[in-house]
Amino acid sequence: MARPGRPSKEGKKDSTALLRAMIALCAYDQARQARTKYDPAVESAIEAVRHALPEVAMSNSEMKRVLAAFRPRGHDEVLLVERTDPGSWTLKVGPRPNDRVNRRD
Numbered sequence: 001m002a003r004p005g006r007p008s009k010e011g012k013k014d015s016t017a018l019l020r021a022m023i024a025l026c027a028y029d030q031a032r033q034a035r036t037k038y039d040p041a042v043e044s045a046i047e048a049v050r051h052a053l054p055e056v057a058m059s060n061s062e063m064k065r066v067l068a069a070f071r072p073r074g075h076d077e078v079l080l081v082e083r084t085d086p087g088s089w090t091l092k093v094g095p096r097p098n099d100r101v102n103r104r105d
Contacts, residue, residue, distance in 0.1 A: 016056050021066045022089055023049050024058065025081040028067070029097060042067075071096070 027048035031041035042063050049058040070079040075096070082090040 016053065020049055020053060020056055020058060021070060022081045022091070023052050024063055024066050025070060025079070026083050026089075028063075029081070032097065 024045040028041050028045040031044040036044065042060060046058050046060065046063050049056065072078070077093050078096050080092050080094045080097070082092075084090050
């Protein structure tokens with residue numbers, strides 16, 4: 001007899017999950033560099049994913065999961081994503097961006 005509930009994916013992710021995360025992180029970083037606060041930066045990252053990949057779903061909670069996975073608290077080194085050309089990306093591990101909007105200068 002089959003187990004009730006949603007079938008297990010056994011830890012497998014969809015092939016577009018990394019691309020979605022890269023687009024979201026890049027847009028989030030751009031918004032934070034423009035001194036946008038956290039919630040509007042999350043919304044702009046979601047809109048960037050929806051614009052680039054209209055067939056892929058992206059929600060507020062999924063964006064927060066992406067940030068938790070690739071920018072965990074307490075880690076000094078995080079994944080940084082930059083878009084160099086329309087079709088190419090630069091991924092690197094580096095220091096956590098200091099993106100506090102209300103910090104003293």
